[in-house]
Amino acid sequence: MSAHITSPAFKDNAKAALADPNLRKAMAIIAGPMAGRRVESASELPEFEALRDEAVKIKNHTLAHMDIYLERFEAAATARGAHVHWCRTPREARETVLALCRSRNARTVTKGKSMVTEEIGLNAFLEQHSIQPVETDLGEYIIQLAHEPPSHIIGPALHKTREQVAELFEEHHPDYAPNGIKPGPRSTEPQTLVSEARAVLRERYFQADVGITGANFLVAENGATMIVTNEGNGDLTQSLPKMHIVVTSIEKVIPTLEDVSTILRVLARSATGQEMSVYTTVSCGPKRPDDADGPEEMHIVLLDNGRSEMLGGELQELMRCIRCGACMNNCPVYQSVGGHAYGWVYPGPIGAALDPHLIGLEAAQHLPNASTFCGKCQEVCPMRIPLPKIMRHWREQAHDKRITPPMQRWGIEAWAWLAQRPALYRLATRIGMTALRAVAGSKGRLRSLPLADGWTAQRDFPAPQPGGSFMAQWKSGRRR
Amino acid sequence: MSNSRERIFNSLRRGLGRGPEDAKAQAAVNARLSAMARNLVPQRAQLPHPQQVKLFIEKITALTVTVQRVASTAAVPDAVADYLVLHNLPTEIRMAPHDELRALPWQKRPLLQLSEGPGRATDLVSLTPAFAGIAETGTLMLHSGPQNPTTLHFTPDNHIVVLRASQISGSMEDAFAKLRAQVGGADHWPRTVNMVTGPSRTADIEGVPVLGAHGPRRLHVVLIEDVPQDAAQAQQP
Ligand code: SF4
Numbered sequence: 001m002s003a004h005i006t007s008p009a010f011k012d013n014a015k016a017a018l019a020d021p022n023l024r025k026a027m028a029i030i031a032g033p034m035a036g037r038r039v040e041s042a043s044e045l046p047e048f049e050a051l052r053d054e055a056v057k058i059k060n061h062t063l064a065h066m067d068i069y070l071e072r073f074e075a076a077a078t079a080r081g082a083h084v085h086w087c088r089t090p091r092e093a094r095e096t097v098l099a100l101c102r103s104r105n106a107r108t109v110t111k112g113k114s115m116v117t118e119e120i121g122l123n124a125f126l127e128q129h130s131i132q133p134v135e136t137d138l139g140e141y142i143i144q145l146a147h148e149p150p151s152h153i154i155g156p157a158l159h160k161t162r163e164q165v166a167e168l169f170e171e172h173h174p175d176y177a178p179n180g181i182k183p184g185p186r187s188t189e190p191q192t193l194v195s196e197a198r199a200v201l202r203e204r205y206f207q208a209d210v211g212i213t214g215a216n217f218l219v220a221e222n223g224a225t226m227i228v229t230n231e232g233n234g235d236l237t238q239s240l241p242k243m244h245i246v247v248t249s250i251e252k253v254i255p256t257l258e259d260v261s262t263i264l265r266v267l268a269r270s271a272t273g274q275e276m277s278v279y280t281t282v283s284c285g286p287k288r289p290d291d292a293d294g295p296e297e298m299h300i301v302l303l304d305n306g307r308s309e310m311l312g313g314e315l316q317e318l319m320r321c322i323r324c325g326a327c328m329n330n331c332p333v334y335q336s337v338g339g340h341a342y343g344w345v346y347p348g349p350i351g352a353a354l355d356p357h358l359i360g361l362e363a364a365q366h367l368p369n370a371s372t373f374c375g376k377c378q379e380v381c382p383m384r385i386p387l388p389k390i391m392r393h394w395r396e397q398a399h400d401k402r403i404t405p406p407m408q409r410w411g412i413e414a415w416a417w418l419a420q421r422p423a424l425y426r427l428a429t430r431i432g433m434t435a436l437r438a439v440a441g442s443k444g445r446l447r448s449l450p451l452a453d454g455w456t457a458q459r460d461f462p463a464p465q466p467g468g469s470f471m472a473q474w475k476s477g478r479r480r
Numbered sequence: 481m482s483n484s485r486e487r488i489f490n491s492l493r494r495g496l497g498r499g500p501e502d503a504k505a506q507a508a509v510n511a512r513l514s515a516m517a518r519n520l521v522p523q524r525a526q527l528p529h530p531q532q533v534k535l536f537i538e539k540i541t542a543l544t545v546t547v548q549r550v551a552s553t554a555a556v557p558d559a560v561a562d563y564l565v566l567h568n569l570p571t572e573i574r575m576a577p578h579d580e581l582r583a584l585p586w587q588k589r590p591l592l593q594l595s596e597g598p599g600r601a602t603d604l605v606s607l608t609p610a611f612a613g614i615a616e617t618g619t620l621m622l623h624s625g626p627q628n629p630t631t632l633h634f635t636p637d638n639h640i641v642v643l644r645a646s647q648i649s650g651s652m653e654d655a656f657a658k659l660r661a662q663v664g665g666a667d668h669w670p671r672t673v674n675m676v677t678g679p680s681r682t683a684d685i686e687g688v689p690v691l692g693a694h695g696p697r698r699l700h701v702v703l704i705e706d707v708p709q710d711a712a713q714a715q716q717p
Contacts, residue, residue: 025686026686026687029686029687033687034687045522045524046522046523047520047522047523050520051520051522054519054520057519058519061508061512064496064505065505065508065509066492066496067489067492067493067496067500068505068506068509069509070489070492071489072509072513076666079667080669086484086485086488087484088484088487088488092484136694137684138682138684138685138693138694139682139684142684142685155683155684155687156684157684157685158684158686158687160685160686161686162685162686162688165685190685190686190688190690191690193685194682194685194690194692194693195692197693198692198693198694201694202601202694203601205601206601220509220513221513221516221666222666222669223666224669230680230681230682230693231680231681231682231693231694231695232634232680232693232694232695232696233693233694235630235633235634235674235695236631236634236635236694236695239630239631239634239672240631250488255509255512255513256512256513256516257516257652257653257656258516258517258518258519258653258656259519261518261519261651261652261653261656262519262520264652265522272683274677275539275616275617275618275677276617276619276675276677277677278676278677278678278679278680278681278695279674279675279676279677279680279695280619280674280675280677281672281673281674281675282672282673282675283671283672284669284670284671284672284673285671286671287624287671288624288625288626288670288671290625290626291624291625291626291629291671292576292577292597292598292624292625292626292627292628292629293598293599293624293629293630293631294624294630294671294672304484304488304491308488308491308492308495309491309495310495311491311492311494311495311496312494312495312496312497313495316495
């Protein structure tokens with residue numbers, strides 16, 4: 001029982017998404033300001049392209065020695081007093097976390113943002129065992145109240161409007177009364193809503209028995225885990241409760257803090273266009289005996305879930321991914337259908353390349369087809385992961401195994417013929433599907449082309465527009 | 481789950497096509513971990529010190545962090561009190577139990593009410609030292625310890641940081657190297673190192689930027705100019 005999978009219904013999901021006006025608004029934010037800021041901040045650092053090359057080199061070296069770096073990480077973390085738990089499957093990881101929570105008689109656990117906990121379906125599992133997980137990242141908190149999965153790995157609730165957020169808060173914090181005064185109808189101002197969430201969650205941090213965070217990096221040099229956030233929720237989550245559990249996956253290991261420094265220079269710029277995220281935190285073992293605060297216990301739950309099998313094969317390069325989200329922000333398909341349509345934890349091009357391995361090609365077979373092969377994802381990926389090549393690999397696999405329905409196989413063959421002739425392909429897409437129709441020979445086959453039904457009629461390709469930095473927008477009070 | 485551990489490592493090594501005791505691979509890892517060599521460091525992070533200070537101030541100001549430059553430690557209590565007045569804040573401050581902060585001439589501002597200890601849910605203002613400033617990105621580096629509760633960096637609405645100009649360095653690598661040298665190796669690494677770049681923020685509701693999501697809404701730096709201008713000039717290559 002990992003995270004719920006709806007990927008087999010990709011086409012229906014996508015259709016529904018295309019008809020959802022709120023989602024269109026959210027996607028405009030992602031395709032406009034979010035993607036635009038990446039371009040701006042990258043152009044402000046002359047060394048940006050060279051730093052990408054450095055980052056790729058670092059990760060390639062690490063992957064080539066992954067077993068040894070993981071051993072060193074484990075030894076160093078253990079020497080600092082942390083406990084490392086190795087888990088092959090989502091089930092093992094869930095049970096490990098549950099046993100740890102029970103050892104503290106935990107009733108409430110606060111959670112910082114962690115994709116791996118989504119991957120293992122941790123929240124539902126803890127709830128089944130009478131432990132209340134409380135998401136503390138604002139976006140994650142909102143979608144937890146709404147019982148929805150994240151639609152984007154960086155902005156999980158961008159598909160919710162401010163009115164919807166205000167309604168959720170009304171429903172879930174009926175007694176909220178700042179300064180003892182119960183406000184009238186809830187304001188829909190983001191500033192007011194953020195203050196409310198801040199006040200409500202503040203109490204939760206102090207009540208929680210256990211704090212769970214993810215990790216962006218595992219540092220072999222000193223056995224530290226690192227998180228990168230903007231809100232500060234991950235830090236409150238890990239420093240107030242008595243137990244800190246880090247739930248992450250094995251490919252996050254990195255040799256030294258020098259190597260981390262290099263990757264940080266491309267991470268935030270690619271994710272949100274910031275030079276650095278607000279809080280970059282290095283956590284190393286539990287609190288020391290004389291420390292003024294911090295958790296008494298630190299546990300690191302390391303999930304494999306098939307990643308070790310990617311080494312030495314077609315998929316190895318996927319393990320360079322630092323989950324920045326740039327590939328989805330810049331993907332025309334993602335911009336059209338949003339994250340939910342992909343039906344599992346990792347959406348967008350990275351999801352299309354990774355999910356077939358993690359949840360099986362049968363379930364994820366539509367995802368590698370959700371691509372125009374425009375190459376934008378690879379172009380913006382700070383780790384230069386050849387995402388289109390990997391999607392093509394999955395298509396071939398699906399085709400060879402005859403997983404795809406025959407009509408679709410035919411359609412793809414026609415499309416592949418075209419795609420190998422770039423000028424013709426461009427012409428074909430420019431003048432609409434008429435040319436393709438001629439090539440494919442029948443309307444039926446055309447409908448089975450990647451997302452052809454519905455998508456072409458409603459797609460738009462918002463070009464990344466510089467939206468100004470967060471600070472520039474904040475200062476100019478652009479709050480729409 | 482020791483069995484799982486073994487199976488994960490077996491699977492990794494199968495992919496890598498070698499056994500656990502591969503001498504060449506072990507040597508490559510040892511070399512990298514002991515060299516701690518820097519990768520490409522941007523030009524901007526390698527300026528002479530006076531320009532680092534200037535860049536640091538530019539960068540944090542752009543992040544809406546406010547800075548008050550003072551000539552010496554003696555002026556810090558005034559700077560702190562002025563900040564509270566400016567923002568119409570009560571005179572209660574939650575302070576890190578740190579020798580350098582305790583040694584400041586607080587008697588000059590008898591109305592300030594200082595209490596020491598970790599952060600609490602209701603604190604409005606905290607006061608902490610910093611370990612370093614990183615010019616490249618306008619980042620503050622702070623760490624945990626007996627005199628440094630890290631919760632003070634997150635619980636209050638306003639976080640005031642006391643930093644000396646001599647603590648500002650160019651890059652993150654510089655700051656990590658200084659920290660390694662100070663603590664004396666990985667065995668003595670602190671529980672937590674916080675690198676803070678501006679006030680807490682979120683854009684999770686409709687992408688609208690809002691400050692003060694969970695951490696401080698305002699970040700204020702009292703910068704002690706302890707590098708004499710002449711010395712600063714002399715440091716230039
Ligand atoms: S694949 Fe590349 S662009 Fe996409 S999330 Fe991973 S690192 Fe970022």
